Amino acid sequence: MTTEWIMGLIGGAVIGIAVSLMLLWNGRVTGVSGILYGVLIPVKGDTEWRWYFLVGLLLGGLSLKVTAPDLLAVQIQTNAWIGSIAGVLVGFGAMLGGGCTSGHGVCGVSRFSIRSIVATILFMGAGMTAVMLLRKIGLIV
Numbered sequence: 001m002t003t004e005w006i007m008g009l010i011g012g013a014v015i016g017i018a019v020s021l022m023l024l025w026n027g028r029v030t031g032v033s034g035i036l037y038g039v040l041i042p043v044k045g046d047t048e049w050r051w052y053f054l055v056g057l058l059l060g061g062l063s064l065k066v067t068a069p070d071l072l073a074v075q076i077q078t079n080a081w082i083g084s085i086a087g088v089l090v091g092f093g094a095m096l097g098g099g100c101t102s103g104h105g106v107c108g109v110s111r112f113s114i115r116s117i118v119a120t121i122l123f124m125g126a127g128m129t130a131v132m133l134l135r136k137i138g139l140i141v
Contacts, residue, residue: 019106032057033100036054093126104123105119
């Protein structure tokens with residue numbers, strides 16, 4: 001019996017709790033692209049918590065890699081150049097959309113923000129369309 005859906009459920013609950021605590025304790029929405037932007041273009045007195053957040057993300061991933069490497073065993077089914085272009089486009093889309101999937105999709109939708117709901121629908125639609133087209137032309141499996 002597969003337990004993948006349980007892991008997704010637990011992961012979603014942990015993300016929901018984490019972003020709720022961020023809003024409660026820091027008064028900030030957990031939009032990773034906005035947090036990273038605040039580190040790259042710093043505002044005096046508003047960077048320390050951003051660094052803690054980003055280092056925590058990296059340490060969390062590293063600790064999982066050390067303690068349970070099987071959970072991170074993912075086989076990439078495309079070329080590195082396609083992934084690189086996709087990463088740049090995601091970053092551009094996050095800037096264009098005024099936030100990323102974590103800010104809009106997790107935090108904004110839960111606050112019933114119309115802007116975030118529309119952005120999330122567009123993110124999901126663009127992602128599904130891109131996968132469909134790339135599979136059709138044979139660039140991804």
